[in-house]
Amino acid sequence: MNEQVRRAVRERMQEQGLTQTELGELVGMAQPNVQRLLAGRVGAVPESWQRVLDALGLELVAVPRKEA
Numbered sequence: 001m002n003e004q005v006r007r008a009v010r011e012r013m014q015e016q017g018l019t020q021t022e023l024g025e026l027v028g029m030a031q032p033n034v035q036r037l038l039a040g041r042v043g044a045v046p047e048s049w050q051r052v053l054d055a056l057g058l059e060l061v062a063v064p065r066k067e068a
Helices: 003-016 020-027 031-039 047-055
Strands: none
16 A cells, blocks of 8 residues: 555544554454554555556545445
């Protein structure tokens, strides 16, 4: 994930008062893995998808969900 997505996740965690451990529990992931995701050392987007996005000049962006 790019820094914009990681920043959006960290901001939303702060807004909701979630720790990395609590987020990990919500998504079934150990806290060290959450920390690696947020630090950019591990990405959830497969490398092949990232290459496709890069080649097309596209990036994945996180935006708040619209409430129905």
